[in-house]
Amino acid sequence: MGIIKRIQRTLYNLFLRPSMKIGLGVLVTGGFIAGIIFWNGFDAGMKYTNSEEFCTSCHTMADNVYPELKQTVHYRNRTGVRAYCSDCHVPHNFTDKIARKVQASREVWSHLTGDIGTREKFLDKRLELAQREWARMSANGSKECRACHDYEHMAFEKMDIMAEMEMRGAAQRNNSCIECHKGIAHQLPVVESIRNEDLDKLLANANSEKITVDQEYFNVLPQPLYLDETLSESIGSLEVATEVRVIEKIGDAEKIEYALWRKNKGYGRVLYGEYSLNTVSAILEKEVAKNEAFNVLEVKEDPLTGLEWQKVTGTAWVKSGGLTADVAPIWEVANASYTQGCSTCHVQPDIAHYDTNTWPGLFAGMVGFTNMDEDTSKVVLKYLQLHSMDFAKKNAVENHQ
Incomplete structure (x- = not known):
């Protein structure tokens, strides 16, 4: 009991006992002023680290992604309204902003160690960096984008017909902006073709058939x-x-x-x-x-x-x-490749939305943004064509008869 009483007395003297030399009012006022000074300093520091000057102070940003931004409508447009680095890459909510700042320590470390210190190193890492940011924006529903771009206030009727169709569908699904606009402010990473192991398995099975x-x-x-x-x-x-x-x-x-x-x-x-x-x-x-x-x-x-x-x-x-003898496994691989590979830039179109002769042109415009090898792209295209609007109608008529 004596030990407990000594601990209680010590805590009281440290934290609860009134100062014998400085008045309580002075302590409160001084603490309040110190708090204001600290908060203003903290806020000023946060604002500076969100500034374009700070973001482009390292050559990695200044030499790579910033010149790309300057070529887009987010930097220069007819209305003069522009987005800054922090508008897209730093959460506006205070709690999320602090969490993002903590995460940025990893990026600071990469800069200090020269992990992406040259153009070549940056390009080698670009896909990984982009995928990390895409995942973050997908997870929060592209909240930063939608601080300016809001489905509820879009004038769909002023868009061209194709844009209107896509945007109305996106609004109904409440899609995250980044699902369709990955290359809107920076160049897309160069994606190397990767050999599809599933096709090799199909060929191995065929070889033993x-x-x-x-x-x-x-x-x-x-x-x-x-x-x-x-x-x-x-x-x-x-x-x-x-x-x-x-x-x-x-x-x-x-x-x-x-x-x-x-x-x-x-x-x-x-x-x-x-x-x-x-x-x-x-x-x-x-x-x-x-x-x-x-x-x-x-x-x-x-x-x-x-x-x-x-x-x-x-x-x-x-x-x-x-x-x-069985074509079904080929279509299974094709469907998986289409679902995974064609989500780099947007939600995949419904296969039966287009006719057979339209798909080659559409697919040619999309496949360059994927990592499909030549064989996979041919399998996917044939799958899209043979499951297009024409064949959906044909199957519907046959089933009706």
């Missing part, structure tokens, strides 16, 4: 077409998910028969899976297409273009190991 003569199969990935079983002379290429019939097997070669459509114009080198739809299924060498004695099964004229389309059959040889 037992092929039966007189059965239909689907081509997994683009592969050469050959003149004969020696596979010595290439005559073209067989494209993704093209349906063929195996009619002969010799060693490591398989003879296939195809029934595809061609436009009766020029050499007719490109063969399509469907009438009037640009779903590329095979591409023949010019001399082969010129001299090939196609067996024409059907002829139709496209009323929209006036072009004559011919359904033809032909044969060629392929190397064993590239065909599969």
Whole structure:
């Protein structure tokens, strides 16, 4: 008990006992003034660290992202209203702002250690830095952006028709701005193509699949077409998910028969899976297409273009190991790649929203912002085309009948 009493007495003398030399009013007033001075100093420091002068004081920002900002509408526009670094990258709410300042210590350390001290180092790290900021803005619903850009006060009718359609949909879904506008103020990172391991697995499964003569199969990935079983002379290429019939097997070669459509114009080198739809299924060498004695099964004229389309059959040889009896796994990989790869810049469009012949142009404009390799992009495009508006309508009619 004596120890406890001594502790209580010590605490009282330190914190509760009135000063014998300085009046209580003086202490309170002095503390109040000291608090004001501290807060003003703290506030001034916060404001300075939010200033453009501070943000561009290191060469990493001044030499890399700041020049990019100066080329955008956020820096210079007809109204003279501009966004500063802190407007987008520092939360406006006090608590979140303090948390962000604490997190910034990691960036200060990277600057001091030269982690991104050169242009080359910055570009190597750019994707990682961008993804970290995108994730932060996605998590808070792009709160900083929406301090100025608010769905509720947008005049959608003043936008062009495509922008209006996208923005009305985004408003209904309450999308985060960063989902569609990742490159709005700074250049997008250069994304290197990454080999899709799932496609390699599909090809490995196809390689172990037992092929039966007189059965239909689907081509997994683009592969050469050959003149004969020696596979010595290439005559073209067989494209993704093209349906063929195996009619002969010799060693490591398989003879296939195809029934595809061609436009009766020029050499007719490109063969399509469907009438009037640009779903590329095979591409023949010019001399082969010129001299090939196609067996024409059907002829139709496209009323929209006036072009004559011919359904033809032909044969060629392929190397064993590239065909599969089930196309569903190919579409599963394609759907996963589309869902993951095409969310870099925006929410993916509904596949059935566009027709088959529109998708190639749209996809060509998007794929450059992804890390898809060439084979993956071909698989995804064919998937989009064969699940487009045209096929959704076709399936709906067949189901109704």
